[in-house]
Amino acid sequence: MSVETLLNRxxxxxxFGGAIxxxxxxxxxxxxxxxxxxxxxxxxxxxxHPALRFNFLSDICGVDHHPDAPRYEVVYHLYSxxxxxxxxxxxxxGDPPRVPSVTGVWRTANWHEREAWxxxxxxxxxxxxxxRIYMWEGFEGFPQRKDFPLRxxxxxxNPFGAEGTPPxxxxxxxxxxxxxxxxxxxxxxxx
Amino acid sequence: MGxxxxxxxxxxxFTTADNVINWGRRSALWPETFGIxxxxxxxxxxxxxxxxxxxxxxxxxxxxxxxDVMIIAGTITRKFAPVVRRLYDQMPEPRWVIAMGxxxxxxxxxxxxxxxxxxxxxxxxxxxxxxCPPRPEALMHGFLLLQEKIKKSxxxxxxxxxxxxxx
Amino acid sequence: xxKPLPLAPxxxxxxxxxxxxxxxxxxxxxxxxxxxxxxxPVLFMxxxxxxxxxxxxxxxxxxRPSNPYPAKNMPYECGMDxxxxxxxxxxxxxxxxxxxLFVIFDVETMFLFPWAVVLKEIGLxxxxxxxxxxxxxxxxxxxxxxxxxxxxxx
Numbered sequence: 001m002s003v004e005t006l007l008n009r010x011x012x013x014x015x016f017g018g019a020i021x022x023x024x025x026x027x028x029x030x031x032x033x034x035x036x037x038x039x040x041x042x043x044x045x046x047x048x049h050p051a052l053r054f055n056f057l058s059d060i061c062g063v064d065h066h067p068d069a070p071r072y073e074v075v076y077h078l079y080s081x082x083x084x085x086x087x088x089x090x091x092x093x094g095d096p097p098r099v100p101s102v103t104g105v106w107r108t109a110n111w112h113e114r115e116a117w118x119x120x121x122x123x124x125x126x127x128x129x130x131x132r133i134y135m136w137e138g139f140e141g142f143p144q145r146k147d148f149p150l151r152x153x154x155x156x157x158n159p160f161g162a163e164g165t166p167p168x169x170x171x172x173x174x175x176x177x178x179x180x181x182x183x184x185x186x187x188x189x190x191x
Numbered sequence: 192m193g194x195x196x197x198x199x200x201x202x203x204x205f206t207t208a209d210n211v212i213n214w215g216r217r218s219a220l221w222p223e224t225f226g227i228x229x230x231x232x233x234x235x236x237x238x239x240x241x242x243x244x245x246x247x248x249x250x251x252x253x254x255x256x257x258x259d260v261m262i263i264a265g266t267i268t269r270k271f272a273p274v275v276r277r278l279y280d281q282m283p284e285p286r287w288v289i290a291m292g293x294x295x296x297x298x299x300x301x302x303x304x305x306x307x308x309x310x311x312x313x314x315x316x317x318x319x320x321x322x323c324p325p326r327p328e329a330l331m332h333g334f335l336l337l338q339e340k341i342k343k344s345x346x347x348x349x350x351x352x353x354x355x356x357x358x
Numbered sequence: 359x360x361k362p363l364p365l366a367p368x369x370x371x372x373x374x375x376x377x378x379x380x381x382x383x384x385x386x387x388x389x390x391x392x393x394x395x396x397x398x399p400v401l402f403m404x405x406x407x408x409x410x411x412x413x414x415x416x417x418x419x420x421x422r423p424s425n426p427y428p429a430k431n432m433p434y435e436c437g438m439d440x441x442x443x444x445x446x447x448x449x450x451x452x453x454x455x456x457x458x459l460f461v462i463f464d465v466e467t468m469f470l471f472p473w474a475v476v477l478k479e480i481g482l483x484x485x486x487x488x489x490x491x492x493x494x495x496x497x498x499x500x501x502x503x504x505x506x507x508x509x510x511x512x
Contacts, residue, residue: 135305136270143304152304157269157312160302212421256434274437280429349423 008085011049016042023090029077031088036099039076039091043105046078046087054078054087057102060112062120066146072097072122093122101127119144141166205347212346216259216285217338219248223258223282225275228265230292230324237327247334255281260337262330263314266294267307279314284349287317287341289333292324299323455507466495 012020012032019038023031034042046054058077065071074097076089093099101124103109113124114133121142124130132139141148154161226234238244238251252258255278267275279288290310293299296319298308310316317340320333347353433440443450473480473488480487502508 134270148304150303157272157307158304160308161304208421254434277429277432277437280427281432281434283430284423284425347421349425351420351424 008051008083011051012046015045023088026088029086029088031090033090033092036074036091036093039074039089040100040102040105042089043076043078043102047105052080052085053082054080054085055106056081057106057108057112058086060102060109060116062097062116062122062144064120064144064146070094072120074099074116074122076102097122098125099123100125103127118142121145209346213342213344216346217341219250220260220287220334220337220341221250221252221258222260222262222289223255223278224251224253225261225278226264227267227271228292228294230264230295233322233324233327234262234264234291234330237330242327242331244331244334247331247338249334255279256283258282259285260287260289261314262289262291263295263310263316264291264324266299266301267310268305269307270305272307272313275310276313287337288314289318289320289330289337290316291320291322291330291333293321294323296321452510459502459507463495463499466492 009022009030013022016038019035020042021033023033025031032042043054046052056079058079059075060077061075063073063075065073070092072093072095074091074093076091078087078089079085080087091099097120099122101109101113103113103124104126110127110129111133113122113127114130116122117124117127117130118132118134119142131137135143141153143152148166149162152158152161153166154163224231224234226232236242238249255261259282261279261282263275279286288310290296294301294306295310296316298306300323302308307313318333318337320329322329325333345353433445435441435445439445469491470488473484477484
């Protein structure tokens with residue numbers, strides 16, 4: 001089943017024209033590249049346009065292209081439940097990576113963006129609750145970045161880790177939310 | 192340890208009591224179901240009808256307060272380790288730990304920033320059952336090894352009687 | 359002395375309550391008047407039960423390891439620190455109110471039993487009297503209901 005014949009790209013080209021680059025059909029899904037400032041508008045258009053109706057956000061993921069520049073990328077995978085179309089939107093970001101949040105368009109973006117923040121450090125502006133979702137509260141560093149060592153940094157509980165400490169993030173957005181861990185959410189687990 | 196203490200401890204009364212109590216403890220090992228990851232599936236299948244664990248007196252209990260042994264089945268992440276430790280702490284003594292699967296023994300294939308390299312780093316483990324995942328027969332063998340360990344142990348260690356008659 | 363009913367059919371079961379007492383105790387037949395000494399076996403049984411339980415627990419306390427420490431004594435909440443209202447020491451007073459109401463109405467129910475046993479002797483007057491009693495308690499129940507004592511949420 002070829003998506004090319006199904007996905008109606010005309011409205012997108014008509015509305016955005018040259019701002020959105022059409023990346024063509026790759027890996028079974030049609031892809032577009034958009035600049036970060038147009039993301040929210042594009043997503044809202046894709047969701048609300050009567051011919052397109054991409055009402056399901058499948059995934060938001062971050063990518064680290066180190067040492068290429070721009071280093072980071074955010075990829076949105078959308079699915080249209082009424083039309084059964086898939087589309088991918090890619091957004092290249094510089095360093096430090098900032099992009100507006102699409103939680104206003106799809107509520108499910110909340111956790112996907114928290115994951116991208118936790119793993120890559122991509123800051124989503126306008127996100128209501130940007131804090132770590134996989135790593136524990138107080139964890140420093142962004143594990144999926146290419147310069148983060150696989151075994152982590154050496155500390156009391158991780159004897160196989162690399163020497164050194166992760167670069168501290170001055171704008172780490174951890175709110176004071178009771179996490180309810182056995183130590184009441186202290187930084188080092190089982191300390 | 193004086194000779195008198197040894198005599199008391201090796202007396203017929205105490206060794207018989209040890210034998211009886213140890214028999215009771217090893218024949219009715221109630222594990223706390225603590226399936227974290229894929230090894231839990233093999234633990235469940237060991238408890239089901241084909242590789243029945245119930246014939247060893249093993250009844251899975253949902254709460255740590257009612258269990259004797261904790262089967263740590265699966266990968267322990269660093270975020271989850273305090274929970275495992277707390278649950279181990281909440282088990283009444285005598286208690287034992289079976290580390291099932293390579294992830295629980297040593298972190299398995301996951302030598303990464305987020306995985307604890309072995310349950311032994313924060314709980315004392317009695318029996319290691321290797322495998323990825325270990326077959327149900329391997330888990331049964333682990334239980335039998337634990338039963339033999341209990342058979343050789345002193346049942347009254349840490350009790351009031353032991354404090355009176357011990358060192 | 360109660361008269362036997364004139365139309366009662368002859369039955370193998372003797373009329374009246376059989377207390378196991380003979381005439382030698384000076385008891386009128388058909389009337390049940392148990393002395394304190396008759397309860398002695400019950401006392402022995404209660405004492406025996408208490409002794410067995412205490413002895414079991416005592417022997418068990420000698421034979422078991424005792425190693426309490428703070429993490430072990432914490433309330434179980436799936437490995438996390440206890441969270442919520444009860445954990446914070448806040449006790450719902452509705453439990454207490456319901457318990458008090460239960461005690462009151464349970465005592466009322468308890469009074470119904472001896473009344474039912476002697477209903478035949480006390481006749482219509484006794485019947486009406488009990489209903490007056492229940493009506494008075496019903497007024498109290500209505501008051502509790504209307505005042506919101508039975509509400510569970512605050």
